[in-house]
Amino acid sequence: LSNISLTDVIYKFVIVNVAVLGCGKTTTSIILSKLLPKCGHVQSDNITKPVKDKLTRMALETLKDHDMVIIDRGNHLLRERKQIFDEFEDLYHEYLPINTKFKFVCLNYVSNKHSPELWNLTRNRIIKRGDNHQTIKAETQGIKFAESIMKGFINRFQPVDVDHEPDSKFNVIIDLDVHSNESSKSNAVKVLNALFEYYPEVVSPVSDEKVEQAFQEALDHKPELTIKVGKAKAKKIKPVYIGIRLGDKDKARVMDEIEQLLARCAAKNNHPVDMSTWVTLKQLGRIPMNLHVTLAHIASTRDKKLGKIWNRYINEYFSKFIQELNKKLPDELNGSVQTLPNTKAHIRLKSLCISEKLACVEVEIVAIINESQSITVESTNAYPHITMGTVDQTIPAVESNLLLQELIRHCGSSEIAEAPDGPAKNQISADEENFNRKYLYKFPPDILFEDLN
Ligand code: DGI
Structure with missing residues (x-):
């Protein structure tokens, strides 16, 4: 270790979503990974059980040949955010040189979890998405079922708190909005601008046309993995x-x-x-x-x-x-x-x-x-x-x-x-x-x- 000087430090960027369902995490992540050539994208929805530390391992694997990775999971709980920091610290040396350091960037999608606008927009998106998702099949399982899952996430959601761990460990927090019908496009632009401002050496400006094209392609995205579910198979009630x-x-x-x-x-x-x-x-x-x-x-x-x-x-x-x-x-x-x-x-x-x-x-x-x-x-x-x-x-x-x-x-x-x-x-x-x-x-x-x- 003593042989490594400061200039030998390799920086890798870890982009962490904090969101609820339907915020456009995946859509925004796809746009960003299309526009940032050295940015990979790992998705928790593509992981089959048992989950354990698989998402972090996939991210670290991706960082072997990428400068950046987007961790596409809701991370709506402090515990989930802490898990990312802890696992990176514990596991990175299995994948990357010991002189690697990380910059953690938080994409903060939710400013007010009680906002009716947020609920209406995300609810409509999840209904419209229907079965076009790995695990939540709003069409097969029914709207009420999808709503109950969405509400569960909103109720449990723990907002980003920069003053305390784990969120104080983020190097940059980018506040996003989920207000408009094209929020994923405008959010992707916000992220690109912020990254360019903080890390101009790794991110270059992107033209509006390219953003538009990536946005349209992202909207057409179909998940590769699909986990079969029965109709409202979910949970059975258990009398006490x-x-x-x-x-x-x-x-x-x-x-x-x-x-x-x-x-x-x-x-x-x-x-x-x-x-x-x-x-x-x-x-x-x-x-x-x-x-x-x-x-x-x-x-x-x-x-x-x-x-x-x-x-x-x-x-x-x-x-x-x-x-x-x-x-x-x-x-x-x-x-x-x-x-x-x-x-x-x-x-x-x-x-x-x-x-x-x-x-x-x-x-x-x-x-x-x-x-x-x-x-x-x-x-x-x-x-x-x-x-x-x-x-x-x-x-x-x-x-x-x-x-x-x-x-x-x-x-x-x-x-x-x-x-x-x-x-x-x-x-x-x-x-x-x-x-x-x-x-x-x-x-x-x-x-x-x-x-x-
Ligand atoms: O659950 P998330 O990963 O946060 O959300 P998603 O990216 O899967 O988006 C949910 C659905 O909404 C999906 O069918 C794509 C669509 N969507 C996402 N962002 C936008 C959008 N549709 C429009 N019209 N505009 C957007 O900005």
């Missing part, structure tokens, strides 16, 4: 849980029943009634907006026996409904609660269980009624329940199971708790240390909630 939902009125009624139960027990005055958790939950607004009884949770598929219960709900009872859901867009369904048609459930309140951490109501699922099939009541939870809330967000609702297990096992069975409407005697006996802050109060036997979704 199946449960019985309590509506707003049912929620108010459960809360009222709890208040009454606690008041009755307090009035008896022969057992301690600890209101603190219940009061805390109410004061801190920790009672979930929507209450439910979980019938089956996907986490239970880890267990062979419980997994069978999950499978019966998903693949047997409700499989048709889930198939119907799969016809909708995955993004629309993400995080949503869907109501099964023609299906109602009846439940009965059994006991209120309270610890310092949470409150839950143990329930009996009396029946699940479906118009066209009989459904066996079963739950992946040993003790079906409604979690009424945990005192802080670090305590997951799933802890209800532990409390119920502990309390009910301690009593032997929830059915034989001592006081029918008072706290189970066992909870305040032997194991005082552990149990004096955990209570089980039995509801009267006739509190039914019918026709729940």
Whole structure:
């Protein structure tokens, strides 16, 4: 290394796009690679999986006989930009002389990701492009599908931030516009002018005719590689849980029943009634907006026996409904609660269980009624329940199971708790240390909630 003087340094130029779909990255990249004789173009869309560091390796390979390379990928995330810098540093010596240095040029396509103009222009382009793309087939997969992919990119987009790494590592940032119908041509011209200004030794001026010709040729471009996709093959929805939902009125009624139960027990005055958790939950607004009884949770598929219960709900009872859901867009369904048609459930309140951490109501699922099939009541939870809330967000609702297990096992069975409407005697006996802050109060036997979704 010591033999290499500064004048021996070889500079290579790496042009990095930062954009969302339809900005004209590929079109602009093609124009530039046509007009800059020593400029190569590598495209992430042409890489089949696994991707790993292939794009950087292709760029480095290209730089063996080019001065410049355009990395044609969206790079809409800081992580992707950082990856480029890191990989160049780690890998370049496998391809290029050790005295190579890089000038990183950023083509910044997006100044405001919320701009309606940007959305309209890019959306129209992607629709018009139809299936003429390696992976996004707007025609076969449908406009909605293409839109959902585009929105995903826009939502995740992290703007160029010159003051912080990784973007502070760019040597030059060229701000581009996606406003006009000929944006790719005007953007290519902007890039050529900026490169000429910064690096006149490597870039020469280009005539308008040549730009126009390259633009027209770029618009005619058809991708070489095409990855076959089925119609909206994409993602399938994955239910997270199946449960019985309590509506707003049912929620108010459960809360009222709890208040009454606690008041009755307090009035008896022969057992301690600890209101603190219940009061805390109410004061801190920790009672979930929507209450439910979980019938089956996907986490239970880890267990062979419980997994069978999950499978019966998903693949047997409700499989048709889930198939119907799969016809909708995955993004629309993400995080949503869907109501099964023609299906109602009846439940009965059994006991209120309270610890310092949470409150839950143990329930009996009396029946699940479906118009066209009989459904066996079963739950992946040993003790079906409604979690009424945990005192802080670090305590997951799933802890209800532990409390119920502990309390009910301690009593032997929830059915034989001592006081029918008072706290189970066992909870305040032997194991005082552990149990004096955990209570089980039995509801009267006739509190039914019918026709729940
Ligand atoms: O997803 P990108 O690589 O960012 O976008 P692209 O270059 O593939 O462009 C998307 C579509 O829009 C493609 O069919 C070409 C077309 N297009 C790109 N730039 C322009 C353009 N069409 C017109 N009329 N004018 C442009 O400047």
